[in-house]
Amino acid sequence: MESEKPSFKEQSLIKMIQRMLNLIIVLVAFIIILPLLIYNADTISGWFKSSNEKAITPAFPEAKPEKGNAVATTVAYWQPKAMDAIADPTLKEQVYYGRELIAHTAKYLGPNGSVLQITNGQNCQNCHLQAGTIAFGNNYGSVASTYPKFRARSGTEENIYKRVNDCFERSLNGKALDTSSKEMQAIVAYINHIGSNVPKGEKAVGSGLKDLAFLDRAADPIKGKTVYETKCQSCHQANGEGVLNPDKIEYSFPPLWGKHSFNDGAGLYRITNFAKYIKYNMPLGVTHENPQLTDEEAWDVSAYVLAQSRPHIAVPKDWPDISKKPIDHPFAPYADPFSEKQHKYGPFKPIAEKAKK
Template identity: 35%
Template sequence: MTCKTRFKSVLFMILASGFPLGVSAIDVSPYQPGQSLTTGQALELKKRFKNRPMGVWRVNDSSNIDTHKNAKLIRYGIQILDHTADTIGPNVSEPQKRFSGNNLSCSNCHLKGPSGLPGTKYYGIPFVNVMNDYPNFRARSMKVGTIVDRVNGCMSRSMGDGKPLPENSLEMQAVLAYFNWLAEGTATNQAMVGVGLPVIDIPNRKVSLHNGKRVYKSQCAQCHGESGLGVKEAASNRHSGYLFPPIAGRDSYNNGAGMSRVIKATRFIYANMPFGATANATVLSIDQAYDVAGYINSLKRPERADRDKDFPNPRFRPIDYPVPSYFIDDATKLEQAKYGPFRTSRLQEKK
């Protein structure tokens, strides 16, 4: 059976079993996915999203996956997310399956919880409610975005200069199968405690790169390396990904990724780093996380083309996204967007 024939066979089984190719958990009417929004429309959708009912944190029992009607597809989705480099990375033997642009795995950022499944850690950018979060307004494009758009945003930013997964591809449908399994038992159009990253009080000062480097060497270098280039999986594991991911260099996320923003990186580091820390049992202080986030993002990493096309409406631009074209002839404001102070002590954004 050829790869193309196998794909058609699997896709037919997906459709026959009733597995949805696209899920609309949030009513965005009268707008449509892909539609560009005015400022007023965007604000209305943001308000609608913010006012959703709140659900409790929950992760499904992984022991029931293999009895699920979509078990093979779900397992393939887990493989893609947890061993991305080996499954859809640049060194995969089948050229048509080389989607990811570096050797990171999705689970390097969407962390594993006690279940061992990717994207199941409380405040570790989890996937557990992601199917209930879309479609919604995406400020980066000023459009109504879908879960497919969200996945492919990561592919071209966090995963280097990757290529989008076609919506009807086996790989995209496997990822969505896993997301749908995680969402089973939840209510559509609900928010959930523990998703995204915690809202914290960001220091109202400029990042100290000197202190950030000191914190990095004492708390981070043991895993991520002195130069931030990470630690590869042992050759005996037959994996080409990382045991501890790089936070600099060619295999790191590019400067268009969410983690390249100091405030977002601070929230992630504070709730999850060093390895073993949790949002309920942190190791670093917020000040330490803030400085080390600034230091990490001062290191060299891949540069994304056309960043000036991100966030076309200035009203919705993150204050920590230092794109030079946003600050023409204002080097001071560009520096402030890199390292602060960010003129606010309370950050409300979730995405």
């Protein structure tokens, strides 16, 4: 026996109820999703930016009141000149390749590099954050505008090629790039382009590293070990070896000591540089306005990291005029009576006062 089919009126009523249910579902979903869209508007808008904008344009902060360990911001910091506006297609390709080499140095020039095998496996942007574009993140904002320039470390006038190769030989514990190579030309083109909006002879606002007050005592590696274990070890690992990606090509978190880290001739081997760098950039994700580490933690954990073993580089021609050595240069001889240990860990106020006289 066939079941009785619903009448036309009943069918219309069923359809109307289904439409009402669908409408209610849409409204409920809208009510739930709308606050999430509003809250994450900045993140969502970033999905629709060009890859260049995502990669090299940091979000520069607006002024914020001072609160706790945060720092009030009232200035506009340097931003890299946009890359997608480059008219010359050949130059554009070169600049983009330069950025790629800065961001993924190991992929091309590391121990398993596709072009050369001349570095320790770290990337330039491990020290020069977001390919050298972040305020007080060791950025490249002032490189094009200030080079060539005299550097007391070598006692000579240096060009950008020399400066780049210093990083290859020291921070990347590797070999110098041929200055005429495609890779060196691309790196220099990138640095020159993003800093071309800074007038010649001037320094970009927010370039270099942010100042950090000296302690009244020496930085303490023992105290620093506790800081490291609490706030650094989860990324850089217990023995400072970092985390190598499964492809064995790049590090997701770079080594801080050991054979794959920067050597003892690198700029970050000086504790004032290292402490400034981590105070305002670490743990990864903090900004110079809202640092997480206290001053004492930054100095002490720097002392701990720099007390560990790392590669040595022989640089007998460094600092031909020893009176020009920075107060935290960790190797004698010095033009003052302070010990090598004090020059490495402090206290630095007596050394600085002596230098003024």
